[in-house]
Amino acid sequence: QVNEAEAVVFNIPSYACQRRTALDNHNTVLTFVSQDALSLLAENAELSDEDGRGVAFRRAAAVLKALPEPVTGMTQLRGLPCLGGHSLRVIKDILEDGASGEVELTKESERFKALKVLTGIFGVGVKTAERWIREQIHSLQQLQDSGQTLNRAQQAGLEHYDDLNQPVTKAEADAIGEIVREAVMSVLPGAQITVIGGFRRGKLTGHDVDFLVTHPEEGREVGLMPKVVSWLESQFSALQGFLLYQKTTRNSYLESKDGPARPASNMDRFERCFSIFKLPEEETRGTKQTETLTENTPEDTCSLAANWQVKGGEQMKPAGHKAWRAVRVDLVVSPISQFAFALLGWTGSKLFERELRRWAGHEKAMSLSSHALYDNKQSRYLRATSEEEIFAHLGLDYIPPSERNA
Numbered sequence: 372q373v374n375e376a377e378a379v380v381f382n383i384p385s386y387a388c389q390r391r392t393a394l395d396n397h398n399t400v401l402t403f404v405s406q407d408a409l410s411l412l413a414e415n416a417e418l419s420d421e422d423g424r425g426v427a428f429r430r431a432a433a434v435l436k437a438l439p440e441p442v443t444g445m446t447q448l449r450g451l452p453c454l455g456g457h458s459l460r461v462i463k464d465i466l467e468d469g470a471s472g473e474v475e476l477t478k479e480s481e482r483f484k485a486l487k488v489l490t491g492i493f494g495v496g497v498k499t500a501e502r503w504i505r506e507q508i509h510s511l512q513q514l515q516d517s518g519q520t521l522n523r524a525q526q527a528g529l530e531h532y533d534d535l536n537q538p539v540t541k542a543e544a545d546a547i548g549e550i551v552r553e554a555v556m557s558v559l560p561g562a563q564i565t566v567i568g569g570f571r572r573g574k575l576t577g578h579d580v581d582f583l584v585t586h587p588e589e590g591r592e593v594g595l596m597p598k599v600v601s602w603l604e605s606q607f608s609a610l611q612g613f614l615l616y617q618k619t620t621r622n623s624y625l626e627s628k629d630g631p632a633r634p635a636s637n638m639d640r641f642e643r644c645f646s647i648f649k650l651p652e653e654e655t656r657g658t659k660q661t662e663t664l665t666e667n668t669p670e671d672t673c674s675l676a677a678n679w680q681v682k683g684g685e686q687m688k689p690a691g692h693k694a695w696r697a698v699r700v701d702l703v704v705s706p707i708s709q710f711a712f713a714l715l716g717w718t719g720s721k722l723f724e725r726e727l728r729r730w731a732g733h734e735k736a737m738s739l740s741s742h743a744l745y746d747n748k749q750s751r752y753l754r755a756t757s758e759e760e761i762f763a764h765l766g767l768d769y770i771p772p773s774e775r776n777a
C-alpha cells in the first residue's frame with residue numbers, strides 16, 4: 372500500500388486546460404520518444420477517420436508533455452490521467468525495447484505514407500485522399516499523371532507543395548505580419564492586428580501564420596477582408612499581387628441562433644480568409660531553411676518542381692531560385708465585443724482548445740466558442756474583454772499562451 376502510494380510521483384490534472392504545457396517540457400528521451408510515438412498513432416487514427424482514437428492518443432501524448440520529471444519506469448505512470456491500455460503498451464515497449472513495433476509498422480505502411488503525402492496537399496482532406504488511394508494514387512506524380520480534377524485550392528496546394536510543406540520560420544512570420552499590417556492599415560486605419568496560432572504560443576516554426584484583426588469601434592470591421600484582399604492583390608508587382616490563393620468567407624454569426632443552441636464546436640463564423648501568400652525572398656534573406664519535412668521522394672519533388680516551373684511561366688529562372696516562397700496565411704476578423712473569445716479560440720493548441728470546450732461543457736455546464744461563453748444554468752452569456760476573464764468565468768487558473776502547448 373505504502374509502495375503504491377509512493378509510486379504515484381506525478382500529480383497531473385486530467386484536462387489539458389488545467390495544466391501548464393511549455394514548448395520544451397519533453398525533458399527526457401523517453402517521454403519525448405513516447406510522446407512522438409503517441410502523436411504518430413494519433414495522426415494515423417485521424418487519417419483513418421477515427422477521430423475518437425485520435426483524441427485519446429493526443430490526450431495521452433499531452434500528459435507526457437506535461438510531466439515535470441524524467442520517467443524511468445512504468446510504475447511512475449500509475450494514476451496518471453488519459454493513459455489508456457493502448458498508450459501504456461506503446462510506452463512500455465519504448466521503455467523496454469527502445470521502440471514500439473506498432474509505431475514502426477504504422478510509419479512504414481504504404482497507406483499511412485500515401486495518406487500523409489496526399490493530405491499534405493493544401494485543400495485535400497482525408498476523404499479525398501482515401502478516394503485517390505482506392506484509385507491507386509499514392510504519390511504526387513501519380514496524382515498528376517492520373518488527370519484527376521482538382522479544385523482551385525488543391526491546384527494551388529499541388530503547385531506550391533514543396534513550399535507549403537516547409538515549416539514557416541519566425542522571421543518569415545514577422546515578414547508576413549508586416550505585409551498584413553500594411554494592408555489592413557491602408558484599408559482600415561485604427562484596426563488592431565494580433566498574431567494568433569502557434570506563433571502566439573512562442574513556437575519557432577509553424578505550418579502557417581495566423582492573424583486576428585479587430586477594430587476598437589464595433590462594426591467598423593465588417594467587410595474588411597475583401598478590401599484587404601484587393602489591396603494585397605494589387606501590390607508586390609505590376610504583374611502579380613501578394614496572394615497566390617485566397618478564399619474569403621463573410622461573417623455569418625448570429626448570437627441568438629448560433630450561441631447556446633449549437634454545440635460548441637471548432638467551426639466558427641467569423642469573416643475570414645484562408646490564403647497562400649507570395650513572400651518575397653529578400654524579406655527574410657538568410658533565414659530560409661533548407662530542410663524539408665515532406666514524405667515524398669526526391670525524384671517526386673524534382674520532376675514536379677521542374678514541371679511547374681515551366682507551367683508557372685518561371686522557366687527563365689533556374690529551379691530552386693525563384694525570388695519568393697509560398698506561405699499559408701489565415702486571417703480572421705472579429706468584432707471587438709467577441710475579441711477575447713476569438714483570441715482564446717484561435718491561439719490553440721488544438722488539443723488545448725478542445726479541452727477548454729470539454730471542461731466548459733462537462734464541468735461547468737457552459738458552452739464555449741470562439742464567439743461567446745454561455746452559462747446554461749443561468750441561461751445567459753458571460754461577457755469578457757480579456758482571456759483572463761474567460762478563464763475566471765470557467766473557474767480555471769489563467770494559463771498564458773506560451774503554456775498552452777498541449
Ligand code: GTP
Nearest residue numbers: 568569577578579637638639717718719720721741
Ligand atoms: P501550426 O500552424 O502548425 O504552427 O499550429 P497552430 O496551432 O497555429 O494550428 P492552426 O494554424 O491550424 O490553428 C490555430 C488555432 O486556430 C488552433 O487552436 C485551432 O484550433 C484554431 N482553428 C483552426 N481552424 C479553425 C476554425 O476553422 N475555427 C476555429 N474556431 N478555430 C480554428
Ligand code: MN
Nearest residue numbers: 568569579581
Ligand atoms: Mn497556425
Ligand code: MN
Nearest residue numbers: 568579581701
Ligand atoms: Mn491556421
